[in-house]
Amino acid sequence: MTIKAAFDYTVYSxxxxxxxxxxxxxxxxxxxxxxxxxxxxxIDYFEEExxxxxxxxxxxxxxxxxxxxxxxxxxxxxxxxxxHVLIPRPETEELVQWILxxxxxxxxxxxxxxxxxxxxxxxxxxxxxxxxxxVFALEESMDAMNxxxxxxxxxSANIEYFRINFLDQSLWKAFGAFDIxxxxxxxxxxxxxxxxxxxxxxxxxxxxxxxxxxxxxxFYRNISLFAKSHLSKDGTIYLELNEFRxxxxxxxxxxxxxxxxxxxxxxxxxxxxxxxxFR
Numbered sequence: 244m245t246i247k248a249a250f251d252y253t254v255y256s257x258x259x260x261x262x263x264x265x266x267x268x269x270x271x272x273x274x275x276x277x278x279x280x281x282x283x284x285x286i287d288y289f290e291e292e293x294x295x296x297x298x299x300x301x302x303x304x305x306x307x308x309x310x311x312x313x314x315x316x317x318x319x320x321x322x323x324x325x326x327h328v329l330i331p332r333p334e335t336e337e338l339v340q341w342i343l344x345x346x347x348x349x350x351x352x353x354x355x356x357x358x359x360x361x362x363x364x365x366x367x368x369x370x371x372x373x374x375x376x377x378v379f380a381l382e383e384s385m386d387a388m389n390x391x392x393x394x395x396x397x398x399s400a401n402i403e404y405f406r407i408n409f410l411d412q413s414l415w416k417a418f419g420a421f422d423i424x425x426x427x428x429x430x431x432x433x434x435x436x437x438x439x440x441x442x443x444x445x446x447x448x449x450x451x452x453x454x455x456x457x458x459x460x461x462f463y464r465n466i467s468l469f470a471k472s473h474l475s476k477d478g479t480i481y482l483e484l485n486e487f488r489x490x491x492x493x494x495x496x497x498x499x500x501x502x503x504x505x506x507x508x509x510x511x512x513x514x515x516x517x518x519x520x521f522r
Contacts, residue, residue, distance in 0.1 A: 246280060249289040256299045269308055273298055276312045306446050317364040320371065322394050327386035328361040329451045334508040335427055338483050338515050339368050341506060342425060345479070345517075350375055354419070354475075357381065358409055358426035358466060361451055363391030363402065365425055370400040379421070381405040384450060410455070410465055420475045427483035428462030429454045459485070463492050467499055470518075479519040489513040498522075 257266035274280040309315040317331045357366035360380035370378040382388040501520035508514040
């Protein structure tokens with residue numbers, strides 16, 4: 244099979260899972276990132292048919308291409324991703340941008356805690372863009388923490404790590420104070436599973452998606468309690484939100500902070516919160 248024939252076969256095989264435009268784009272990503280081929284019209288022999296067929300089968304099962312490629316782009320950096328971590332979303336980039344904008348002219352050292360670091364996309368990007376930040380990654384999953392470590396090493400970002408169950412409040416006494424606390428916590432209720440798309444539900448880690456138990460806001464409540472003793476006097480909290488529970492989350496933080504701002508993402512959805520100024 245020639246390279247051209249293999250490329251056309253890939254596009255054809257993906258029709259039905261994707262429309263033609265999406266299928267062509269996905270095929271391009273496979274050929275460029277997995278095989279280093281940028282000219283899809285070449286007529287020389289394609290040597291990776293077996294590997295290609297495996298990738299096509301995975302894509303037809305709705306597996307995200309990021310997992311098949313083993314990487315994703317976030318804020319201009321390539322991050323390794325696997326089934327132990329969420330694939331970063333564009334709104335998370337917007338959350339990072341908000342933090343950077345707020346601290347654009349600040350060159351002081353700031354202690355930053357990323358609660359639920361996953362791939363490390365938030366904490367590593369902040370460290371890369373603001374070298375004066377002292378950045379800490381908190382993660383319960385050893386597999387996810389390893390992903391953060393690998394990405395930090397690959398991107399030459401000096402990150403410090405805490406591997407604990409954040410919801411165990413007895414462990415909080417080990418922490419000092421932070422100037423910035425940021426989190427994209429699990430915020431989907433277990434009861435909402437049937438509303439999830441296949442490529443998310445089947446392949447992304449449940450622990451990073453779904454809040455444990457019956458309280459979908461448990462992480463937001465615990466972060467607010469943690470902040471009482473571990474956010475510096477002039478510190479700031481930045482959170483990614485479940486848009487459908489935005490009002491309830493806002494109430495939690497308005498009881499503690501004088502300034503609570505909800506920010507909409509590029510699609511006009513209320514997806515981010517900033518809180519500062521203790522009452």
